[in-house]
Amino acid sequence: MDILAQLIVSGIAVGGVYALIALGFVVIYKATSIINFATGEFMMIGAYFFYTFLVMVGMPPIPSFLMVMLCSAMLGLFIERAILRHMLGQPTISIVMVTIGLSSILMGLAEMIWSTDFKNFPPLFPRAPIILGDIIIRSNLFWGFIVAMLAVAAFALLFKYAKVGVAMRATAGDQMAAFSMGINVRTMFTVAWSLGAIAAALGGVIIGNIGGIQPTLGNIGLKIFPVVILGGLDSIAGAVVGGFIVGLVENIAGGYLDPYVGGGVKDLAPFVVLVLILLIKPYGLFGKEDIERL
Amino acid sequence: MTANNDEQAILTVNNIEVVYNHVVLVLKGLSLAVPKGSIVALLGSNGAGKSTTLKAISGLLPLEDGEITDGWLEFEGQRLGDELPHKLVRRGIFQVMEGRRVFEDLTVEENLTCGAYTRRDRSGVKADLDKCFNYFPILKDRLGKLAGYLSGGEQQMLAISRALLARPTLMMLDEPSLGLAPLLVEEIFAIIQEINQKEGTSILLVEQNAQMALGVSSYGYIMESGRVVLDGPVERLLADQDVQEFYLGLGSGGARKSYREVKHYKRRKRWLS
Ligand SMILES: Nc1ncnc2c1ncn2[C@@H]1O[C@H](COP(=O)(O)OP(=O)(O)OP(=O)(O)O)[C@@H](O)[C@H]1O
Ligand SMILES: [Mg+2]
Numbered sequence: 011m012d013i014l015a016q017l018i019v020s021g022i023a024v025g026g027v028y029a030l031i032a033l034g035f036v037v038i039y040k041a042t043s044i045i046n047f048a049t050g051e052f053m054m055i056g057a058y059f060f061y062t063f064l065v066m067v068g069m070p071p072i073p074s075f076l077m078v079m080l081c082s083a084m085l086g087l088f089i090e091r092a093i094l095r096h097m098l099g100q101p102t103i104s105i106v107m108v109t110i111g112l113s114s115i116l117m118g119l120a121e122m123i124w125s126t127d128f129k130n131f132p133p134l135f136p137r138a139p140i141i142l143g144d145i146i147i148r149s150n151l152f153w154g155f156i157v158a159m160l161a162v163a164a165f166a167l168l169f170k171y172a173k174v175g176v177a178m179r180a181t182a183g184d185q186m187a188a189f190s191m192g193i194n195v196r197t198m199f200t201v202a203w204s205l206g207a208i209a210a211a212l213g214g215v216i217i218g219n220i221g222g223i224q225p226t227l228g229n230i231g232l233k234i235f236p237v238v239i240l241g242g243l244d245s246i247a248g249a250v251v252g253g254f255i256v257g258l259v260e261n262i263a264g265g266y267l268d269p270y271v272g273g274g275v276k277d278l279a280p281f282v283v284l285v286l287i288l289l290i291k292p293y294g295l296f297g298k299e300d301i302e303r304l
Numbered sequence: 305m306t307a308n309n310d311e312q313a314i315l316t317v318n319n320i321e322v323v324y325n326h327v328v329l330v331l332k333g334l335s336l337a338v339p340k341g342s343i344v345a346l347l348g349s350n351g352a353g354k355s356t357t358l359k360a361i362s363g364l365l366p367l368e369d370g371e372i373t374d375g376w377l378e379f380e381g382q383r384l385g386d387e388l389p390h391k392l393v394r395r396g397i398f399q400v401m402e403g404r405r406v407f408e409d410l411t412v413e414e415n416l417t418c419g420a421y422t423r424r425d426r427s428g429v430k431a432d433l434d435k436c437f438n439y440f441p442i443l444k445d446r447l448g449k450l451a452g453y454l455s456g457g458e459q460q461m462l463a464i465s466r467a468l469l470a471r472p473t474l475m476m477l478d479e480p481s482l483g484l485a486p487l488l489v490e491e492i493f494a495i496i497q498e499i500n501q502k503e504g505t506s507i508l509l510v511e512q513n514a515q516m517a518l519g520v521s522s523y524g525y526i527m528e529s530g531r532v533v534l535d536g537p538v539e540r541l542l543a544d545q546d547v548q549e550f551y552l553g554l555g556s557g558g559a560r561k562s563y564r565e566v567k568h569y570k571r572r573k574r575w576l577s
Contacts, residue, residue, distance in 0.1 A: 173417065173421070176410065176418060177418065177421060179407070179409065179410055180410060180418045183407040183408060183409050183410065184405055184407060185367070186368075186401070187401060187405040187406075188407075188418070189367060189390055190362065190389060190393070190398070190399050190405070191390075191418045191419060191421050191422075191466065192389075192393030192398075192421050192422035193390055193421050194388070195390070196388075
């Protein structure tokens, strides 16, 4: 019983971080219908940005965090303006290939700039684990979860209430009608890429703070596919729920089964659940019926 | 015969040609003018090119792979180049697209926010919002509802309200009567007229419902396969025998013709183009 509670709590905590990264994917997909296979690399680059400002430049954590947001926004903006804008109207498969290529380029760049060495952030939070009754949570995971949830909430509020958020949702719904309202749809695409990059990068900082960073950190980004497909590619609420489901499933399944089979269940379980759910609900738990381009 | 040379025209379309997908020629030298502060009707059968004309003016054409290949447009005395549609909204041209095109996943209130997207004067928007609720009280009760769940009539009210909130100098309406009950159609047209008179908004009105459209307009154009085939002040159009027969469905006796007879005439009216 204690073990289950422990696994549930850490599953939720990890799930919250997945939710944030998945949000970075969903924002871009929703506005532009582009499946961004480089989401994991946005995450990884975000973690390196943080390392750069915090360790190499020596800035305090909060300004470093803000610099990560600024730099990732610029990265998203640049990638949209320089590459994806010119792919508008091209076949989905070509655009997917471009984002896959992009993920390799970003990984290569990270190796060139920061080398392949494993790096750690200096401790940002008190090291003592958080104790809730019988349950123990690692301090970095606990604070990571809090930061992730704050970020998710900020994004949700932005989309719900800010004028630019409403305009982005309008663009996602009907591009031509959005244009006819005076909304600059192209700017909305740029904004979506910037926000998507920020969300993924913040997730990267949190993950990097928990487990350290390497140019291959982006591989964790693959986990967002079960998350977003569970939640429906275009649903922000779905990304959050999907994040929690994947976090819970991998922790519980891994915690109970890994000792018997010698590991691997943790990584496998989310995809098994994914397949099962898709068999029952082909558009994900929250997805719109007419979205199936994957 | 057209009002092209009218100095008071807010919009002049001169001899434009529009091609879709580089091959399909849809507008074949179309000219029209909208005098400042007036309502002008643009009529014609399905596929005549009415919506295409509006999209050419509002700049939405390139989004459907259409292109103006000849002729020119002038708005408030200035040539329209190839500005993107969002810029033209800021200049005062607003098109209410065919089929209402409300944002279904957004609430009524959020849809209205989109209508006012280009506005910076909060107090002015607030006042215009009250005007919308005055014209369409039902919208006020629906503010928090998703627009996709509104009835067709309510969606049309929402679409017109979005246009009002943009405060355009030229409002273009593409078949506002589409799919609405007759009583509601009359109401909508009365409001269109009111917007024109009270706000001084110039209006270009595309309609299938010729009778209603000519009822509120001062000038009318009739299109056939990409050209204007007949135009004039509405009084003259209404008196015109052909218009009566082909567009108002009235025979010489004034009685409504049966669908079959109208169809027969439709075949005969080819000479018009
Ligand atoms: N995006 C497009 N690509 C190719 N052809 C098009 C496109 N849009 C319209 N057309 C063609 O252009 C012609 C005129 O279309 P348009 O929509 O302007 O007609 P309309 O007068 O508005 O008709 P309706 O009364 O049915 O709305 C039609 O023959 C149509 O098939
Ligand atoms: Mg039309």
